[in-house]
Amino acid sequence: MSAQSLKKTTATWIIVIMTLFITAIIFGILMRLNQGNDYKMSSPGFYATMTTHGLTMIAIWSVAGMVAINYLLTRYIKVPNSLSVFALVFTVIGAAMLWYATFVGQFHAGWTFLYPLPLVKIAWAKWATPLFFFSLVVLGVGWLVWSVGLLVQILKKYSLKQAFAWQHLSKKEPEVKTPPLILISTVSLIGIILSLIVAVILLALTFAEYYSGGAFVNDSLLMKNLIYFFGHTIANESLYLGLAALYELMPEVSSRPKFKTTWYVALAWNCTMVFILTAFFHHLYMDFVQPLGLQMVGQLASYFASLPAAGVTAFSVFVLVFRNHIKWSLTNVLFFIGIMGWLIGGVGALIDATISNNVALHNTLWVPAHFHTYNAMGNVLFCLAFFYWVANEFSGSQTKTKAQQLKTALLLIGGFGFVLMFYLAGADSVPRRFSNYPAEFKSAPLMATLGAVFATIYLIAILLIFIEILRKCVKAFSAS
Amino acid sequence: MCKGLFSLLILFLFYTNVQAQSEYNFSEEENINAKIADVQLNTSDGGMMLSNLYNTSPILVALVFSRCTGICSPFLLQLSDNIRTLNSKEKFKVLVVSFDPIDSLSDLEDMDNRLGLNKKGQWTFATTKQIDALNSSVGFRPIWDSLRKQFDHDALLVGINENGYIAKKLTGLRGISDLKMMIQSIHNEFIPSYPLPRKNNLLSCFTYDPATGKRKPSIGLLILVLPVVLTFGLILWLAIRSKKWRRATNNHLAD
Numbered sequence: 001m002s003a004q005s006l007k008k009t010t011a012t013w014i015i016v017i018m019t020l021f022i023t024a025i026i027f028g029i030l031m032r033l034n035q036g037n038d039y040k041m042s043s044p045g046f047y048a049t050m051t052t053h054g055l056t057m058i059a060i061w062s063v064a065g066m067v068a069i070n071y072l073l074t075r076y077i078k079v080p081n082s083l084s085v086f087a088l089v090f091t092v093i094g095a096a097m098l099w100y101a102t103f104v105g106q107f108h109a110g111w112t113f114l115y116p117l118p119l120v121k122i123a124w125a126k127w128a129t130p131l132f133f134f135s136l137v138v139l140g141v142g143w144l145v146w147s148v149g150l151l152v153q154i155l156k157k158y159s160l161k162q163a164f165a166w167q168h169l170s171k172k173e174p175e176v177k178t179p180p181l182i183l184i185s186t187v188s189l190i191g192i193i194l195s196l197i198v199a200v201i202l203l204a205l206t207f208a209e210y211y212s213g214g215a216f217v218n219d220s221l222l223m224k225n226l227i228y229f230f231g232h233t234i235a236n237e238s239l240y241l242g243l244a245a246l247y248e249l250m251p252e253v254s255s256r257p258k259f260k261t262t263w264y265v266a267l268a269w270n271c272t273m274v275f276i277l278t279a280f281f282h283h284l285y286m287d288f289v290q291p292l293g294l295q296m297v298g299q300l301a302s303y304f305a306s307l308p309a310a311g312v313t314a315f316s317v318f319v320l321v322f323r324n325h326i327k328w329s330l331t332n333v334l335f336f337i338g339i340m341g342w343l344i345g346g347v348g349a350l351i352d353a354t355i356s357n358n359v360a361l362h363n364t365l366w367v368p369a370h371f372h373t374y375n376a377m378g379n380v381l382f383c384l385a386f387f388y389w390v391a392n393e394f395s396g397s398q399t400k401t402k403a404q405q406l407k408t409a410l411l412l413i414g415g416f417g418f419v420l421m422f423y424l425a426g427a428d429s430v431p432r433r434f435s436n437y438p439a440e441f442k443s444a445p446l447m448a449t450l451g452a453v454f455a456t457i458y459l460i461a462i463l464l465i466f467i468e469i470l471r472k473c474v475k476a477f478s479a480s
Numbered sequence: 481m482c483k484g485l486f487s488l489l490i491l492f493l494f495y496t497n498v499q500a501q502s503e504y505n506f507s508e509e510e511n512i513n514a515k516i517a518d519v520q521l522n523t524s525d526g527g528m529m530l531s532n533l534y535n536t537s538p539i540l541v542a543l544v545f546s547r548c549t550g551i552c553s554p555f556l557l558q559l560s561d562n563i564r565t566l567n568s569k570e571k572f573k574v575l576v577v578s579f580d581p582i583d584s585l586s587d588l589e590d591m592d593n594r595l596g597l598n599k600k601g602q603w604t605f606a607t608t609k610q611i612d613a614l615n616s617s618v619g620f621r622p623i624w625d626s627l628r629k630q631f632d633h634d635a636l637l638v639g640i641n642e643n644g645y646i647a648k649k650l651t652g653l654r655g656i657s658d659l660k661m662m663i664q665s666i667h668n669e670f671i672p673s674y675p676l677p678r679k680n681n682l683l684s685c686f687t688y689d690p691a692t693g694k695r696k697p698s699i700g701l702l703i704l705v706l707p708v709v710l711t712f713g714l715i716l717w718l719a720i721r722s723k724k725w726r727r728a729t730n731n732h733l734a735d
Contacts, residue, residue: 148714155722156729160715194711201707205683212680219684220675222700229704277708288672289686 005081006074007394011476013067013088014387017060018466020095021380024060025462027053029455034435036449044123046435047108054111055098059139061375062192062234063091064383065241066146069185071390072248073150076182077157083149090142097135101128110433112231115223119210133206136199144196151189158182165266178261184244187273191237194277195230202226221289225280232280236305239342239374240272242382243313249389250317250335254326259316268308275305282353286362295355302353306346314343330404330465331392334385337412341377345370348423363433366426369419376458377415384465391472407464414458421451507634508649510619515644516541517617519610521577522585530575530614533604534640538572538647538666541638543620545580545631546587553595555635555653560597562659570663574603579611579622580631618646639666 027049033039034046041049070084101107105128109117118129154163158178161167163186167174202223209218247259259265281298284290317339326332348370352361361367430437430444437444518531533539542559544552556576563574576597578588588605597603608614615621622633639648639662647665650658665671675681676688685700 151715152718152722155718156725159722159726160719190711190715193714194707197707197710201703205703215680216682217678217680219681219700221685222683222703225685225704229707289674 002081003074006071006079006084007476009081009084009088010067010071010390011394011473013063013084014391014469014473016088016092017064017067017383018387018462018469020056020060022459022462022466024053024056025455025459027056029452029459031435032448032452032455035437036445036447036452037436038449038452041435043435044106044108047110048102048106048124050433051108051110052099052102056095057375058111058231058235058238059091059095059098061242061379061383062238063087063143064387065188065238065245065379066143066150068245068383068386068390069181069188069241070146070150071386072181072245073153073185075248076179077153079150079153083146087142087146090138090145094135094139094142097131097138101131101135104128105131107132112227115206115218115220115227116209119206130207130210133203133210137203140196140199140203144193144200147189147192147196151186151193154182154186154189158186164270165261166270168261168266169263172263178266180247180259180261180265181244183261183266183269184240184247187269188237188240188244191233191240191273191276195233195237198226198230198233202230221284221287224284224287225290228280228283229277232283233276235371235375236276236279239379239382240309242338242379242386243309243342245386246313246335246338246382247316249386250332251320253329253331253389254320254324256320256324256326259320265312265316268312272305272309275301277301279305279353282358285355285358299353299355302350306350310343310346314339330407331385331389333404333408334381334388334411337408338378338381338385341381341415342374342379345372345374345378345419348373360429361426363431364426365422365430365432367432369422369426372422373419377419381411384462387469388465391469394476395472396475403464407461410457410461410464414454414456414461417454418451418458421447421454425451507619508651510649511617511646512649514617514646516638516640516646517610517613518644519608519614521575521606521608523604523606524585524589525604531644533573533575534642534644536573538642539640540572540574540662540666541618541640542574542576543579543615543618543622543633543636543638544576544591545578546583546591547580547630549630551633551635551653553591555637556591556595556597558653559637559659560595562654562656563602566656566660566663568660568663570667572602572663572666576603576605577611577614578607579615579620579633581609581611583607618649637662639663641666641668 030039030041031046031049031053034041066087067084070079073079105125107118107124107128109132113132118132122129158176162176162178163182165178165183167176168178205218205223205226208216251258278297278301281290281294282302284298285295317336320326321336348366351357352366352370425444425447426432428441428443428447430441430447434444437448516530516534518529521528521530521533540559542556544556559574576588576592585605585607588607592598592603592605598605618636618638620634620636620638622631625632634651635653637650637654638646639650641647647668648662648671650662661671674688683700683703684698685704686695687698688695
């Protein structure tokens with residue numbers, strides 16, 4: 001693969017992702033303004049926007065991590081550009097189908113589509129239901145082919161044991177050393193492949209019911225398990241791809257020695273791979289027919305999946321920056337803030353994943369609080385750090401810009417202020433997924449308005465960063 | 481040969497008997513969340529509308545008749561025992577209505593005295609001229625048997641909330657746990673429920689036998705494991721294939 005075609009494809013991905021991201025942020029701000037009674041949306045309009053916002057964000061930040069590792073893996077293995085191009089085409093087509101289903105067809109069942117809602121008492125255009133599900137098929141096919149393709153390329157150079165870094169568990173200095181990027185990419189790609197296979201089964205069952213004319217009905221408990229097996233797993237694995245980019249780039253841009261795979265890094269990421277697969281059970285605490293044993297597995301796996309990876313990563317980053325002279329640029333600043341966001345959001349998630357707390361916090365704004373923290377202030381920043389770094393690679397300069405402090409300040413104030421409003425509302429039992437709040441929730445509209453204001457500050461920071469990245473990405477197309 | 485045929489016959493009879501026993505009657509779901517008919521009642525406190533009763537507190541409605549030689553007395557006695565044992569702090573009343581048009585209020589009061597039900601004043605006994613409307617609104621269908629001079633009927637207890645809606649129905653002699661759930665229902669407390677497996681529901685996570693109350697894991701749970709098995713198989717296959725790919729790469733480099 002030529003380096004030039006890789007650069008062009010990566011630059012195209014970045015422009016597509018950032019454009020969709022900015023649009024989806026605007027959707028989010030409009031929804032918060034509507035909840036704050038500052039802007040009027042119809043209820044179907046609100047929920048169609050919520051569906052588009054949720055699925056677009058999940059989709060673009062899943063592939064953003066893939067774009068990052070696709071580029072960085074070329075340091076260790078051969079990566080055919082065709083895989084990335086294939087996924088790009090399918091992602092654009094899938095996103096267009098999704099937006100058409102939601103904005104034209106008014107499909108508004110949420111990104112987890114709340115089975116059996118889309119199949120009964122349809123409150124939108126009839127064709128929008130199959131179009132929504134077919135958009136998921138198109139997105140899923142593109143990503144599945146890409147993920148399997150990348151995994152094949154890794155296994156062409158590293159054996160499965162080496163890709164999992166098992167040799168590091170028994171030997172301090174093994175003959176073949178597995179770079180952290182290979183280890184985390186392998187673990188995450190397997191998780192993504194698994195979640196996409198879950199999606200295949202989920203969609204097959206959905207289509208079977210939809211086209212059977214009532215002859216076949218799915219089991220609600222099975223469908224909810226499958227939806228969260230897919231949704232929770234892919235959301236987490238995407239975040240790990242962002243961390244893979246951090247392990248590869250943060251020491252490099254900080255002019256420090258590269259992170260190495262040690263026994264505890266290998267062990268932590270292998271544990272994460274296993275435990276993340278059962279953590280999704282914490283989404284079903286309120287489903288009393290789910291056996292109690294699975295609920296307990298959900299709580300324990302939530303802790304075991306997150307703590308090892310978070311522990312070793314936070315420790316590694318702390319050692320990297322503590323009492324060391326670091327050459328700070330926007331890239332490692334974004335990585336550093338991203339770690340903070342990931343850890344804060346992770347603690348919020350664990351609080352919610354603890355059964356005794358979930359009784360109070362379930363389906364309150366605490367839920368969007370924690371996932372916006374580790375996405376908007378975690379995974380997004382990891383990927384933005386990569387975008388910023390790679391854009392500098394395209395332009396041939398890694399210079400520090402004047403507005404860097406302004407961008408950082410806007411990101412911190414806007415991002416953490418925005419999620420703080422969610423946390424406060426969640427702690428005050430304000431429910432999620434309400435287009436307008438009943439009068440009983442007195443504080444909710446004010447917090448929604450403030451949330452929109454902070455989100456606008458965050459948007460300004462993202463726009464400033466995007467303009468700079470865009471200017472540099474364009475050079476990837478013009479360079480020979 | 482004959483022994484074998486006889487065994488088969490016994491097996492068939494046993495199987496059909498088991499099948500018949502496990503058939504579930506859905507009458508308890510009928511008219512749930514529908515409003516009970518607001519009929520005129522004749523009680524010891526005088527005439528009143530049914531709504532006068534449920535407007536003050538939720539009620540349990542028991543349908544019996546005084547000449548009953550079958551289920552009525554055991555039904556009321558067990559209900560009384562269960563209420564006493566449960567000792568619920570929730571406020572509710574029990575309304576016993578005769579569905580026999582020839583019953584008088586004194587017949588019902590005699591029944592109460594005989595059974596000793598209304599010691600705490602929680603029970604109200606009533607007759608009504610609009611019994612057909614009441615029966616129809618709760619889905620109760622007694623059939624007169626002229627030979628036995630008795631009604632062929634279920635022991636039906638109907639739970640009515642403060643708005644007059646049927647929150648729950650219990651048929652037959654039921655235990656304390658069912659009564660507790662009924663009292664929760666009439667106070668609008670959430671009672672978990674899960675659809676029973678249907679013929680067109682092939683992949684349910686559990687099978688539930690209402691006759692025994694036992695729940696068993698079903699094929700739906702296997703579907704959850706399927707993606708893990710498929711991914712594991714794919715990774716294993718790739719791992720095996722990749723040995724060849726790496727060997728080919730090494731040979732290529734050696735050449």
